[in-house]
Amino acid sequence: MSGEKFGKIIGVVRSTVSRLESGELRLDEKQAAALDQHFATSGHFLRLLTYAKLGHDPDWFKEHVSYEARAFLLKIYELALIPGLLQTEEYARACFEAAGVEDVDAQVAARLARQKTLERSPRPLLWILLSQNVIEWPVGGPEVMRRQLGHLLDATRGSDAILRVVPRTTGATIGLDGAFKILSVAEGDVAYTEAHGGGRLILATQEARQFGIRWDRIGGNALPKDASRSMIEQVMEDMR
Template structure:
């Protein structure tokens, strides 16, 4: 028999998902091959997910719900499973990010993770390791679902102009990423500002950082080094973060000017065409 392994459902969200998949598949009297055929996926993939050797994507979960008539059971589990696949040191921040009312981010060198297109995210993640990239990308894209909620947080991102020129994954990947940034202008809860090269020395030269604000909890400031992330609600640290962020927003181009710059770089450097106001031409 293929891919038989006893799971402890309480061991992890991934183990629980796998045990539920096996239980409900067997209740439906389907083997792994039959379920794979229904899902347009291989029996091997079904087996790997059932044995917690591979994490499911949201698309897989949605197809599974439709095939087994589970009323959205696996789709609801998908977010928990994918969050558990984020780096261990990053998971506490991701949990706080998901509860935040306001997210303020300064990124000096890369597009903020909440605004990354899938192929750009893949290139960024592959720079560190090529292991299980599909799961890593799915976990990062899953984080972005907080921006699709009925009442999403306000996400305000300031990025250094170098982010637009650092060619990640080639022209096609960058063109798609910049087009995606421009498309986010349609959402009133996402604001993007570019800190131009002309700003010179600025308070963000020491590195990227995020600020999270909540309705009822203390504000949090988050930074990363090359090993892990650091999160604190220390009043002095948060006050310094807020002050620096205010300076960065003041030095950055306006949201409208930033969109025009993104469009110019997309057209001039990566070979796409855009309207002067930043709207992408079909």
């Protein structure tokens, strides 16, 4: 079957079919259902897709970075650490050394290289929610952390960024379940969840939408922008 004909079945252009064949893109639930209907396979493709999502894919982080590099909007929620896109070299090094990785220099260089996505024109919009723990835990020591917080404030000062802190006084929130990010690209939204030993990339539209709702619910408990920045500045002062 030609790529063009196959694309008509699942509602995409031929170039998208090529990207699906190469593994650059993956079938979503709507496309799998369209295949099942066309071939009368009684939900076979949809079942395969479901089982595939339950497994771990070591390329998820790499694929997530490719989405990150072209996203026009990044919604990030962090429970414990400064987002990788906004980490200083000292802070990143302290994280990798604590994790006991084999080649710290290579990992630091890779993390800093990812930050070039913030140099794009136009720069992607950054909407960031941080747990209060993120700004108070002195990763690398007080001086390293103070410089990191200063960098965080500088990098989110423009009109293309929103930085808000979720205070501990909020109590229990859905955000205690863990960190995640939502990446908005031309094709739609995808989500990425953090986890020890590797995360998970969510491409299904409906599931990614649920992470958007989760992000909004966490944001409902966050301090306003100005109050958040004032809290960070106070933490920096206390670290002197």
